Amino acid sequence: MVNDSSFRSLTRHDDYYLPGGDLFFLVQHHVFRIHRYFFERESSYFKGKLATPASPGATRQGTSETNAIVLDDVQVHEFARFLWVFYNPKYSLYHTTVADWTAILTLAHRWSFPEVKALAIRELEKQPMPDIDRVVVYQDNEVDRNLLIPRYAALCERDEPITPAEGRRMGIETALTIAQLREVSRRPPIDCRSPAPANFHGLELFSLVRELFGVAVPPEDDTVPETPLGGPVIPSFASSSTND
Incomplete structure (x- = not known):
């Protein structure tokens, strides 16, 4: 009061x-x-x-x-x-x-x-946003982790490693998993004498991301989502309000 x-x-x-x-x-x-x-x-x-x-x-x-x-x-x-x-x-x-x-x-x-x-x-998915920022926001608000698969993959594929500041923002567990992803995805084949960059790409990389982050494929879809979450569109609330 x-x-x-x-x-x-x-x-x-x-x-x-x-x-x-x-x-x-x-x-x-x-x-x-x-x-x-x-x-x-x-x-x-x-x-x-x-x-x-x-x-x-x-x-x-x-x-x-x-x-x-x-x-x-x-x-x-x-x-x-x-x-x-x-x-x-x-x-x-x-x-x-x-x-x-x-x-x-x-x-x-x-x-x-x-x-x-x-x-x-849905609206955030339509707008450009740095991958680190999106990961932090989505993790903090417990957004469906399927939407983070492409973001984790992008951080894995970029040339620069995760910085200490980025790691602190994302959390130690996420930062260490991405570091592991970067190492595994760049590992040369066993029979290759010289290192080769980024041996995992596309869906293969997404599958690796899912495995290391423990994110299961949605039952109704076996691909990584590239569009916003489904669900009913919120109707206009303006027409429901009254101003006396």
Whole structure:
């Protein structure tokens, strides 16, 4: 709950303080007023949180500015971009930056919004992104590892080895596995007297990546995915909202 002195210093968000909203959030002294419906429908985390009854004599959390749900470890612009997914005025057109989609993915994963997470992944797959960055983001947010097979393979095939800084970002296990991949994929045939570069390519390399990373081939498909994750496309949420 927000105390009186803190309440006086709050700012209503310019875009997402909606007159018809029935759910209040507080992010870095900014109050958001939105529609409870989206959070109850799309998120198992918030569905449970919002269903928790208030203690006797207390007001249910999130029903007013003074009782707003406080979101920690979230920036104002990140939460606003997350809400944009639901209130996008351009209906099915979701065009924004890699940084925005990364923030949306992170929050969707943290708060258990599976369809929003799937949307963010599909959009990130459409945009150019350094392999190291994509590996880090996808690993941090537990994205389907099948989408990482081509990225691991690309890091294996590049001329430069993984740097210490890159290894720290990806994690020691991933860095060591890629180092092993690079060694195995460049190993010359037993009957070859001189070393030969990159003896594994294409699907053969992908199979090696799967083996060393322990990623099974999806039952419905025996090829490495080159397109975003499947799943239902998230419809426009803008048409469902109301501004009273």
